[in-house]
Amino acid sequence: MKIGLLAGSGSLPLEFLRSASERGAETVLFAIKGITDAGVFSYADRVYEIEPFKLGRFLSLVKKERPDRMAILGKVEHSEALSLKNLDFKAVTFLFSLRDRRAEAIIKGVIKEIEKLGVEVIDPTPFLAHLLPEKGVLAGKLDKQLERDVEFGFRIAKEIASLDVGQTVVVKNGVVVAVEGIEGTDKCIERAARLAGRGFVVCKAARKSQDMRVDVPTVGLSTVEKISSLGGRALCVEAGKTFILDREKFLKKAAESGVAVIAV
CATH class of the missing domain: 3.40.50.20 (Rossmann fold)
Known part of the structure; x- marks a missing residue:
């Protein structure tokens, strides 16, 4: 073939x-x-x-x-x-x-x-099935506030992704801090850090009717490094619909940096 x-x-x-x-x-x-x-x-x-x-x-x-x-x-x-x-x-x-x-x-x-x-x-x-995460906490631990932010942020990210505005939403303490537009994920995270300071949560979601041929959410080592360097608490992705590149290095870096990774 x-x-x-x-x-x-x-x-x-x-x-x-x-x-x-x-x-x-x-x-x-x-x-x-x-x-x-x-x-x-x-x-x-x-x-x-x-x-x-x-x-x-x-x-x-x-x-x-x-x-x-x-x-x-x-x-x-x-x-x-x-x-x-x-x-x-x-x-x-x-x-x-x-x-x-x-x-x-x-x-x-x-x-x-x-x-x-x-x-x-x-x-x-x-x-690419080996790059798709299963549901669960992949790195770090959740506390009650983080769990609430993950649930809230992911729900918003899912809606935004389905409108094809962007795949990423950044939240902190139940408030939407930044929504990804045409600038891309990294710039969205940087903007959120400037607005909210440390302790933010990055949530990335696929569209509700995600065509897996088209623009599937992807994260990698650079994503964790960006969140860590700017003081973020966690990264939430969608299980089964997000590609995680260099997964072993990605999760090791997250654990070392104190960035929780959750697949929902």
Whole structure:
């Protein structure tokens, strides 16, 4: 089987390619120049590097390769697509054809374009099941106040994610301090720390009807380091619908830093 991957930044594409290769698949990487981590390249059987937002070029390469299946993984800054810089004609006409330009709408639109070529875009979780956490306290301990903030924050995060505003909400003592917008998770946490000081709780959730092909919540070592460095108390994620990268190092760092990690 030939499996294609359109890869943004981060190590999630690497995890997918490694898992696909272990299952005997031939892998084709469609990398985005300046965005896809170069360390991912060696894990693919074949690599095409595409200038950012050259949708026409990407689709022509997919048509040439004709993979049996494809996945889309990794981060591309939403703000870059909205700037309309460096877009080719296909990308411009594609964006103006969308009803709105939320992240989910853009990615689902790209999926439709790929599937018009007869290539199925798959849910990648069978290849990444080892990254999905089970329910429970994964690091640290809960007290009553922390338990209340986790419950409250996660409920708000779920609503915000379902509106496709952002996946992350930061709370403290029953108050919403910051909601993630287009700036991303790290900037949201930094803003919350400035507003609330130490002791905040970061909650990250999937959409209520999460399509696992599209923008699945992901956390890693840098997330814990950011929370720890700014005095956060805890990170709450959604069990079974959040990818935890480098899980062993992630949980070790959380335990050492005194950051509780809870999957709900």
